[in-house]
Structures are given as structure tokens and as C-alpha cells.
Amino acid sequence: MDDTLRDKPGYLLRRAASAATAELAGKLDHLGLRQVDASVLILIDSNPLSTASAIGRTLDIQRANMVPLLKRLEDAGWVERSPIDGKSQGLNLTPAGSAKLAEAMAVIESFEASLLARIPAEHRDHLLPALHALWNGG
Amino acid sequence: MDDTLRDKPGYLLRRAASAATAELAGKLDHLGLRQVDASVLILIDSNPLSTASAIGRTLDIQRANMVPLLKRLEDAGWVERSPIDGKSQGLNLTPAGSAKLAEAMAVIESFEASLLARIPAEHRDHLLPALHALWNGG
DNA sequence: CCGGATTGTTATAGGATATAACTATCAAAC
DNA sequence: GTTTGATAGTTATATCCTATAACAATCCGG
Known part of the structure; x- marks a missing residue:
């Protein structure tokens, strides 16, 4: 099937992000975490x-x-709240939360490294600046 | 707020994609189209x-x-089906569908161009190869 | 002190996606 | 040519994620 979309940056961006998202979600799932939880x-x-x-x-x-x-x-048991004033409450990690975060970080760091490793060396260093420009330039 | 996620490629990828997605969705909305429709x-x-x-x-x-x-x-009234055999049906654009697609393409092309324009010149040409590697390298 | 903004919350609606099941049909091996 | 496995299209449904609206309580700047 001729996929003319394959070389449109917007489409590619979406597909690459969704592939990466799915992959990371699978890895975090083993820890009982969703990506948004980890974030x-x-x-x-x-x-x-x-x-x-x-x-x-x-x-x-x-x-x-x-x-x-x-x-x-x-x-x-990962997060606890403590009142800041009458209407706001500050969030903090419990010890269990810190431990869980450490596990998550190990998974995430290795995932991020593997992402970068897939990119041919001559393009690798350009990805972050380019994405940053896309995110903020809108 | 200290956003340590800002420089993780996976996170940036997701945020950039979602920003771009939202922007394009807004533009296509004027044509009565969702992105998936256009695709x-x-x-x-x-x-x-x-x-x-x-x-x-x-x-x-x-x-x-x-x-x-x-x-x-x-x-x-944009798509019509014609039977190929007893169980499959082939899809085709109607004239109205072709016209609508032409409108959509104008929007999309200008959007894609504007995406690329946001990227500093020295990084621009590296985005597509990098994204391609990410999409397929998984 | 007052009025506008902010926080946390509930309830709810919408959209997108995933799963399971079913029928009908095709294709290929025997 | 008949059986068998894969495929097309469809229905129904569940789930998750996100958006919206409303509300009470509280904070803050003038």
C-alpha cells in the first residue's frame, strides 16, 4: 500500500510518538504504573x-x-498531601513513592537511551532541539 | 516549576506530537474533518x-x-464503495470527496511547511530521518 | 473589605480505542 | 470438490482519557 503520509513530518511525528508511547507504557505496566503516573x-x-x-x-x-x-x-501509598493553607495542599512522595519512582526512573532512562540509540548518529543530536522548537514554536 | 522531563526525548516527542496534533485538528475542523478522516x-x-x-x-x-x-x-458523500468480490469492497473518492481532499491537502501542506519552518535550519533536515528511525526501529 | 482569581472537588459527557463474537466469503491443500 | 484456515465486514460493548460545567471554600490585590 502506497503510504504517501509516511514523509509528512506531522504524521511521522504522531506515529513515532505513539509507537514510543506504547512501548514505554508496556514497560511501565510491569511496575503498576502508567506514564502519566510516572510523570x-x-x-x-x-x-x-x-x-x-x-x-x-x-x-x-x-x-x-x-x-x-x-x-x-x-x-x-506513593504520595501524601500536607495542607499549605486553607485551600492548597502540598504533594510529597512517601518512602514507598520514592522507591517506586527509582524503579520507574531506571525503566525510563533505559528506554530513553534506547530511543536515542535507534537514531543514526548523524541525526541524533538534532532531535531534541528540533522537538523543542516544535513544542514551543506553536 | 522545575520540569525535569523537558529534556527527555520520549516525553518531548509526546508533547511535540500532541501540540502539533491539536493544532492541525483545529485547522481541519473548519473543513468538517478530523485528522483521521483526512488520512x-x-x-x-x-x-x-x-x-x-x-x-x-x-x-x-x-x-x-x-x-x-x-x-x-x-x-x-466523500467516499463510495464498490464490490470487489463477495466479501470485499473497494473504496473510492466521489467528486465531492476529491474536492474536500484538495481543501484538506492545502491545509495540511501549509501546516507541515509551518512545522518545518519552526525548526532552526541546522536541525531541520535531520527530523524526518530521526523520526523515521524511531517509528521503525522499535 | 470586596471582587476577582484560584484550589480542590463532583458529576458528567464525549471521543477514541480495544475486545469479542458472528456471518459470509475466499483461497489453498488435500 | 470438499474441507479448513484465514480474511472482510459488521455489531455490540467496555474502557480509558480528556473536556466541560458547576460548586464551595479560600486566597489575594487594590
Whole structure:
């Protein structure tokens, strides 16, 4: 089948992202994590005491959708909340959460490395700058 | 907020793709098209008389999900079916479908060009090969 | 102190995708 | 030529993800 879409950057971008997404999701699944869970754990870890709203803003997740997500992470014993003031609550990793994050990071780092390894050397270093331009240039 | 994810290729890939996807979806919306509709129209155009199954296989769309999709395109008067044999039916664009595709192509081409234009010149030519390696290297 | 913005939350709707099952048909081996 | 396995199209359904609207409580700047 003649796939004329194959060389359109937008289409290729979507397909490459969805292939990578599916692959990583499979690896994280073994840890009982979704990608979005891992992203949230990472952000909480590097930004202790930040709020659900702030995390959501960074990851483009609606406030409303953070609720079930955080509930899951809290129920799993990975995240805990501490009141900042009357309306905000700071998020933090529990020890179990830090341990789970460490596992996740190992998986993610090796995945990211394997992604880069697939790219021919002469193109490799150009990917990040190009993607960055695409993400922010819109 | 410290976003340590910002420089992970996998994450960047996903964010860049989703930004691009959202942008193109907005532009195609004015034509009454979703991206997947446009993709299907493009493939039918360059592969006349191909079957729903074959189109779906190329685009990674389940047979079952092709049904409502094609029904929409057919109801809109853009696609028609002609029996190939007792169980297969070939897809073709109607004149209205070709016209709609022409409109869509104008939007898409300009979008793709604008995507590339956002990438600094020294990185631009490396994106397609890199994405191609990512898509197929898995 | 007041008014507008923000936080967390509930409920709900929509879209996209995956799975299972079924019929009818084709194709190839025997 | 008949049986058997694969394929096409379809229906129905489940699930997940995301978007929207509304609400109460609270914060903050003027």
C-alpha cells in the first residue's frame, strides 16, 4: 500500500510518538504504573510541596482530571498531601513513592537511551532541539 | 516549576506530537474533518479500490473502528464503495470527496511547511530521518 | 473589605480505542 | 470438490482519557 503520509513530518511525528508511547507504557505496566503516573511522581519529586494544580498545569492535565489520578497514587501509598493553607495542599512522595519512582526512573532512562540509540548518529543530536522548537514554536 | 522531563526525548516527542496534533485538528475542523478522516481520504485517493481492512492496517486502525469512520465519510458523500468480490469492497473518492481532499491537502501542506519552518535550519533536515528511525526501529 | 482569581472537588459527557463474537466469503491443500 | 484456515465486514460493548460545567471554600490585590 502506497503510504504517501509516511514523509509528512506531522504524521511521522504522531506515529513515532505513539509507537514510543506504547512501548514505554508496556514497560511501565510491569511496575503498576502508567506514564502519566510516572510523570507526576517525577514532578513531585523534583518539586516537593507543589500543588495538584501546579503539577497539572505543567503537564497539561486539567485540575478535574488530577483528582482520580492523585487518588490512585495516594491509595497506592506513593504520595501524601500536607495542607499549605486553607485551600492548597502540598504533594510529597512517601518512602514507598520514592522507591517506586527509582524503579520507574531506571525503566525510563533505559528506554530513553534506547530511543536515542535507534537514531543514526548523524541525526541524533538534532532531535531534541528540533522537538523543542516544535513544542514551543506553536 | 522545575520540569525535569523537558529534556527527555520520549516525553518531548509526546508533547511535540500532541501540540502539533491539536493544532492541525483545529485547522481541519473548519473543513468538517478530523485528522483521521483526512488520512483515510489521502490513502483512498492514492490507493483507489483498496479495502477498509487494508486502509486500517496501514493506519493502525482496527477493522471494527473503520466501520463508523467510513460510515461518516460515506454519509458526507466523500467516499463510495464498490464490490470487489463477495466479501470485499473497494473504496473510492466521489467528486465531492476529491474536492474536500484538495481543501484538506492545502491545509495540511501549509501546516507541515509551518512545522518545518519552526525548526532552526541546522536541525531541520535531520527530523524526518530521526523520526523515521524511531517509528521503525522499535 | 470586596471582587476577582484560584484550589480542590463532583458529576458528567464525549471521543477514541480495544475486545469479542458472528456471518459470509475466499483461497489453498488435500 | 470438499474441507479448513484465514480474511472482510459488521455489531455490540467496555474502557480509558480528556473536556466541560458547576460548586464551595479560600486566597489575594487594590
